[in-house]
Amino acid sequence: MPPKQKAAAAKKAQPPPTPSAPAAAPAAPASNGNTAAHVIAIVRATALMALAAAASTVSQLTLSPVYGGIPASIWHKKVVIFIVMAAVINKDPIRRYMPGTKALIPLLAFYAPPIQSTLFQYSDKLGPDYGPVVTEALTVYPFLFLSLIAAIGLVETLNFSPALRRGVPGMAAYATFAAFEKLTEEHLPALMGSNDFFTRSGLSLVVAAGSAIVSPSWLLALALPAAFHTLRLNPHSPFDATTEVLKQKLQAQQYTLLDRVESLSGYVSVLESGENQFRLLRCDHSLLGGEWLVTPERQRMGQTQRETIYTVFTMLEAVRLVQTAASETPDAQKSALNIGLGIGTCPTALIAHGINTTIVELDPAVHAMATKHFALPQNHTAVLSDAVPFVADAAASQPASYDYIVHDVFTGGAEPAALFTLDFLNGLKTLLRPDGVIALNYAGDLRLPTTRMVLNTIHAVFPSCRIFRDQLPDKTSTTPADSDDPNAEPAMDFLNMVLFCRPVAEPIEFRKPGRADWLGSIVRKRTLLPGKELEVAFSPDEGAQLLTGETVEVLEKGHKASAVSHWRIMRTVLPDAVWQLW
Numbered sequence: 247m248p249p250k251q252k253a254a255a256a257k258k259a260q261p262p263p264t265p266s267a268p269a270a271a272p273a274a275p276a277s278n279g280n281t282a283a284h285v286i287a288i289v290r291a292t293a294l295m296a297l298a299a300a301a302s303t304v305s306q307l308t309l310s311p312v313y314g315g316i317p318a319s320i321w322h323k324k325v326v327i328f329i330v331m332a333a334v335i336n337k338d339p340i341r342r343y344m345p346g347t348k349a350l351i352p353l354l355a356f357y358a359p360p361i362q363s364t365l366f367q368y369s370d371k372l373g374p375d376y377g378p379v380v381t382e383a384l385t386v387y388p389f390l391f392l393s394l395i396a397a398i399g400l401v402e403t404l405n406f407s408p409a410l411r412r413g414v415p416g417m418a419a420y421a422t423f424a425a426f427e428k429l430t431e432e433h434l435p436a437l438m439g440s441n442d443f444f445t446r447s448g449l450s451l452v453v454a455a456g457s458a459i460v461s462p463s464w465l466l467a468l469a470l471p472a473a474f475h476t477l478r479l480n481p482h483s484p485f486d487a488t489t490e491v492l493k494q495k496l497q498a499q500q501y502t503l504l505d506r507v508e509s510l511s512g513y514v515s516v517l518e519s520g521e522n523q524f525r526l527l528r529c530d531h532s533l534l535g536g537e538w539l540v541t542p543e544r545q546r547m548g549q550t551q552r553e554t555i556y557t558v559f560t561m562l563e564a565v566r567l568v569q570t571a572a573s574e575t576p577d578a579q580k581s582a583l584n585i586g587l588g589i590g591t592c593p594t595a596l597i598a599h600g601i602n603t604t605i606v607e608l609d610p611a612v613h614a615m616a617t618k619h620f621a622l623p624q625n626h627t628a629v630l631s632d633a634v635p636f637v638a639d640a641a642a643s644q645p646a647s648y649d650y651i652v653h654d655v656f657t658g659g660a661e662p663a664a665l666f667t668l669d670f671l672n673g674l675k676t677l678l679r680p681d682g683v684i685a686l687n688y689a690g691d692l693r694l695p696t697t698r699m700v701l702n703t704i705h706a707v708f709p710s711c712r713i714f715r716d717q718l719p720d721k722t723s724t725t726p727a728d729s730d731d732p733n734a735e736p737a738m739d740f741l742n743m744v745l746f747c748r749p750v751a752e753p754i755e756f757r758k759p760g761r762a763d764w765l766g767s768i769v770r771k772r773t774l775l776p777g778k779e780l781e782v783a784f785s786p787d788e789g790a791q792l793l794t795g796e797t798v799e800v801l802e803k804g805h806k807a808s809a810v811s812h813w814r815i816m817r818t819v820l821p822d823a824v825w826q827l828w
Contacts, residue, residue: 283403284403284404284405287400287401287403287404288400288401288404290397290400290460291396291397291398291400291401291418291419291422292397292422293456293460294351294393294396294397294400294457294460294461295393295394295397295419295422295423295426296422296426297355297393297453297456297457297460298389298390298393298394298397298423298426299423299424299425299426299427299429299430300426300430300434300449300452300453301355301358301386301389301390301450301453302322302326302386302390302427302430303427303430303431303434304430304434304446304449304450304453305358305362305382305385305386306318306319306322307434307435307438307446307449308359308362308446308450308482309362309378309381309382310512310513310530310531311482311512311513311530311531311825311828312366312369312377312531312825312826312828313369313374313377313378313531313813314374314530314531314532314809314812314813315512315530315809316660316805316806316809316810317374317375317377317378317806317809317810317813318378319378320375320378320806321378321379322378322382325379325382325383325387326387326390329387329390329391329394330394330416330420330423332391333390333391333394333395333398333416334394334398334416334420336395337394337395337398337399337416340395341395341399347392347395347396348392348395348396348399348461348463349461349463349464349465350392350465351389351392351393351396351457351460351461352454352457352458352461352462352463352465352466352469353463353465353466353468353469354385354388354389354392355389355450355453355454355457355458356451356454356458356469356472356473356476357385357469357472358385358386358389358450358454359447359450359451359472359475359476359480359482359483360472360475360476360480361381361384361385362381362385362482363475363480363481363482365377365380365381365384366381366482366826367823367826369822369825369826370817370822370826374809374810374813374814375810389457390423393457394416394419394420394423396461397419397422398415398416398419399415401414401415401418401419402415434449435510435511436510438508438509438510439507439508439509439510439611442484442485444508445483445484445508446482446508446513447476447480447482447483447484447488448483448484450476451473451476451477454469454473478491479491481495481827481828482827482828484506484508489503489506492506492827492828495823495827496517496824496827499821499823499824499827500519500520500521501517501518501519501520501824502517502518502520503515503516503517504516504517504518504525504619505615505618505619506828507611507615509609509610509611509612510608510609510611511529511530511608511609511611511612511657512529512530513528513529513530513828514527514528514529514609514611514612514615515527515528515828516528516615516619517824518539523538523539523541523544524536524537524538524539524555525537525539525552525619525620526555526820527588527589527612527615527616527619527620529609529612529657531813531816531825532657532812532816533816533819533820534587534588534589534612534657535554535555535556535559535588535589535590535591535620536554536555536556536589537552537553537554537555537589537591537620538552538553538554538555539552540552548768549768550766551766551767552620552621553767553768553769554589554591554769556591556716556742557716557717557769557772557773558687558716558742558744559588559591559592559654560591560592560595560767560769560770560773560774561685561714561716561744561773561774561776562592562652562654562685562687562744563592563595563596563763563770563774564685564744564746564756564759564774564775564776565582565650565651565652565683565684565685565746566596566599566601566650566763567756567757567759567763567774567775568683568746568748568754568755568756568757569755569756569757570681570682570683570748570752571681572649572679572681572682573757575649576600577599577600577601578600578601580601580602580649580650581601581602581603581604581647581648581649581650582596582601582602582603582604582648582649582650582651582652583603583604583606583647583648583650583651583652583674583677584596584603584604584605584606584651584652584654585606585633585637585651585652585653585654585655585665586606586607586633586652586653586654586655586656586687587605587607587612587613587616587622588612588616588654589615589616589619589620589622590605590616590617590620590622592652592654593605593622593626593652594620594621594622594623595765595770596650596652597623597625597626598623598765599765601649601650602627603626603627604626604627604628604629604648605626605627605628605629606629606631606633606636606637607628607629607630608630608631608632608633609630610630613628613630633655633665633670634664634665634670637670637673637674637677638669638673640673640677641672641673641674641676641677644677645676645677646676646677646678646679646680646682647677647679648677648678648679648682649678649679649681649682649683650682650683650684650685651674651677651678651682651683651684651685652684652685653665653674653684653685653686653687654686654687655687656687656688656689656742660802660805660808660809660812661688661689661700663793663798663801663802664798666688666700666703666704666793666801667703667793667794667795667798668703668706668707668792668793668794669794669795671703671704671707671708672707674707675707675708675749678749680749680750681750682748682749683746683747683748683754684708684746684747684748684749685744685745685746685747686704686744686745686747687742687743687744688700688701688704688742688743688744688745689740689741689742689743689808689812690740690741690743690808691740691741691808691811692741692782692784694804694807694808695804696800696801696803696804696805696808697804698787698790699790699791699792699793699797699800699801699804700793700801701713701745701784701786702786702787702790702791702792703792703793704745704747705784705786706786706792707747708747708748708749709748709749709750709751710747710748710750710751710752710753710754711745711746711747711748711754712745712746712747712754712781713743713744713745713746713781713782713784714743714744714746714776714777714780714781714782715741715742715743715744715780715782716741716742716743716744716780717742717780718779718780719741740808740811740812740815741782743782744776746776756775756776758775759774759775
């Protein structure tokens with residue numbers, strides 16, 4: 247048989263092919279690698295934003311001892327928004343022409359504390375208006391800018407459509423930053439001082455170390471001098487070596503550091519002046535109180551005990567001198583509530599008179615300093631918590647509990663607005679007995695609407711009040727700046743006021759104090775009874791807006807001007823170098 251016929255026969259002999267399953271689709275590429283890469287990108291981007299948020303909050307905390315919390319915050323949020331917009335707009339050119347900027351992120355973090363420490367030495371020249379912005383422009387703002395660009399780049403590696411790719415990464419990065427910033431602002435202050443890591447310098451090092459982990463680079467070798475400076479030379483760090491550096495620098499200014507701690511209300515320290523022989527309690531850029539020490543020279547003048555520097559605190563004690571139906575009741579049968587402690591001048595006197603005294607103080611560190619360094623007696627009830635819930639609970643459960651209430655919470659050019667609201671003051675009124683008296687310390691300018699708002703609120707709650715300033719006005723602060731212009735506005739008259747009020751519409755009159763009221767104090771003998779020349783005329787504004795939970799923002803906005811004014815006043819009390827060194 248020919249070959250062709252054989253082949254055809256063989257083909258016919260083969261069985262027909264059986265039906266087969268459809269051809270399998272081409273194998274999809276393994277996605278595990280991409281998924282892992284995406285997860286890593288998300289984690290790194292989130293870490294970058296969390297560290298940037300922590301750096302932002304820590305920067306504000308670090309600025310507070312030098313500029314005060316309010317001046318430090320005036321431009322911060324606005325500039326942060328600008329930085330975010332700048333990062334979103336310029337991310338592509340930065341990555342194209344400066345591809346190695348990601349390696350600078352940890353380097354910027356490590357150098358932030360030394361740069362801040364250096365710039366603080368010029369705070370007297372920069373002032374509270376420009377100092378915070380300039381300091382953050384050279385520290386936290388570049389760190390935030392580069393961190394945002396790096397985080398956006400990581401988010402862009404995810405599978406976004408071209409339309410979403412333009413906006414989503416930037417929005418996601420900023421949303422993550424904003425969420426972590428809110429978290430750190432709410433919770434970091436309560437943790438401050440719990441250990442060396444939860445301090446301003448300690449947290450700066452944590453941020454720097456975290457940035458080095460997220461963005462490792464050979465440039466980290468250049469950060470060693472900065473880390474050494476923070477750990478060994480920076481007076482703002484809480485370590486033993488740096489505390490010795492601080493003490494030496496303060497001694498050059500004739501000041502001695504007795505104690506310091508970082509706490510929830512700020513940087514708290516106790517200082518003594520060798521030249522003028524006084525002791526002060528400081529919190530951030532404010533003074534909570536001070537005492538003249540007993541020296542041989544002062545002993546010759548009749549001083550036998552430490553005397554308060556600030557007469558406003560002895561004026562508060564005049565709450566005992568207001569004549570009421572209970573004036574003849576012995577002090578030992580009376581009780582007092584003191585909100586806000588400071589060094590404890592007024593509550594110490596109340597306790598010395600035998601009055602059962604309860605002290606409400608937010609910051610345990612302040613209470614500890616007052617006890618350790620300013621002889622606050624132990625025989626009192628200490629409530630170390632927020633006064634708002636305490637008063638609300640006490641007013642509901644124990645009304646009419648106190649003969650005297652002292653309200654003294656001013657610090658840093660501002661007051662906690664919640665402690666002057668209508669609800670809070672009504673709570674204090676409920677706690678007062680009908681023949682009780684309350685003394686409130688408030689500082690401000692009577693021409694400012696926010697000051698009048700607070701005074702109007704106090705008068706709306708207490709039907710009978712009198713106001714006294716702690717000292718006669720400075721003529722230079724109440725005369726027009728330009729004497730040739732009769733219409734010129736006078737300069738700000740920022741005064742400390744004490745309001746004595748009663749819960750009933752009866753006049754406030756003071757009895758004349760005697761030797762027992764003075765407690766052996768020269769300052770009390772001179773200043774305990776408010777002088778008529780110090781009385782401030784004030785008539786409540788009819789139909790005025792009062793301070794409530796809904797209007798509290800009005801007062802907080804007004805804090806900016808008073809806080810800047812307070813900063814300038816504080817710089818005349820202590821040398822610039824002392825404030826700058828904290």
